[in-house]
Amino acid sequence: MRAIRYLQNIFQQPFPQKMDYRVHFIDVLGMSFIISFVLLVFQPFGMSNLENPRRFWVGLGFGGVSFLMGQLSYLWVLVRPRWFTEHTWTLGREFLWATYVFLAGALGIMAGGQLMIPEEKLFDQFGMVLLITIAVGLFPYLLMVYINHNRCLRRYLLEAQQLETELKKAEVTMTPSDPILSFTDEADLLPPIHRSQWLFLEAEGNYLRLWTRKNGQITDYRLRNTIKDMHKRLEQEASCFQSHRAFLINIHQVQHIEGNSAGYRLRLDASLPTVPVSRAKTQAFREVMATISSN
Structure with a gap:
């Protein structure tokens, strides 16, 4: 057994x-x-x-x-x-x-x-x-x-441990300013969502699922859009990082980093599944994390 x-x-x-x-x-x-x-x-x-x-x-x-x-x-x-x-x-x-x-x-x-x-x-x-x-x-x-x-x-486990150390040093959970972000032009589809409240966006066919956390409460919203178009919409947003072709994450809400042979897995909330960082995105992710920890 x-x-x-x-x-x-x-x-x-x-x-x-x-x-x-x-x-x-x-x-x-x-x-x-x-x-x-x-x-x-x-x-x-x-x-x-x-x-x-x-x-x-x-x-x-x-x-x-x-x-x-x-x-x-x-x-x-x-x-x-x-x-x-x-x-x-x-x-x-x-x-x-x-x-x-x-x-x-x-x-x-x-x-x-x-x-x-x-x-x-x-x-x-x-x-x-x-x-x-x-x-x-x-x-x-x-x-x-x-x-x-x-x-x-072995490689990504070691790198994840190093990134976890940088993450703890940074102790960043949100940026100094906390503006309301625009995820859609149809204002009636979403309540106001601040930078510190959104966690990640996940592709589901022709839709996106937006996960948010407000006062400890997890809520998700379904938007008709693609990762590519949403990434363009949020390209000037400092908190947005494309970790995978099917995911956009709030880089300031990462709580824990794990490594595996496919890259990294990120924990943004204890009640939600981890989010992948593909091997093609690991270098960019390390650079962003280094920038955050140095600020």
């Missing part, structure tokens, strides 16, 4: 999600190149019995089939985007996703290989295809993912 809980804890740890199509395209292209190279070198599935240039084209064909299956797998990201939300992505989900992509590629290789080498009964060699896929592709990839996870975890 202890081992199971240990694995659950590892797999539930945050992990930087890479579902940007350009990143996915490059990853799949690299994987397809490796598959073609390995098959041309070791020549399994009866490829050694083929004459060139057919052997060469069959090797490229296997890579092409893998590339096609990898691209088709991305349809899940488009059809079910909520399954791939960046700030809820974990190491376990990354492992499951990689396993699916590689196994889908293995099935594609079998089907495509049967068409390219009809004299070989590749479906009878399913075990061999699966073994090669795991040994050459899946296992090395998962190992690299785990190593990268641990490297990033």
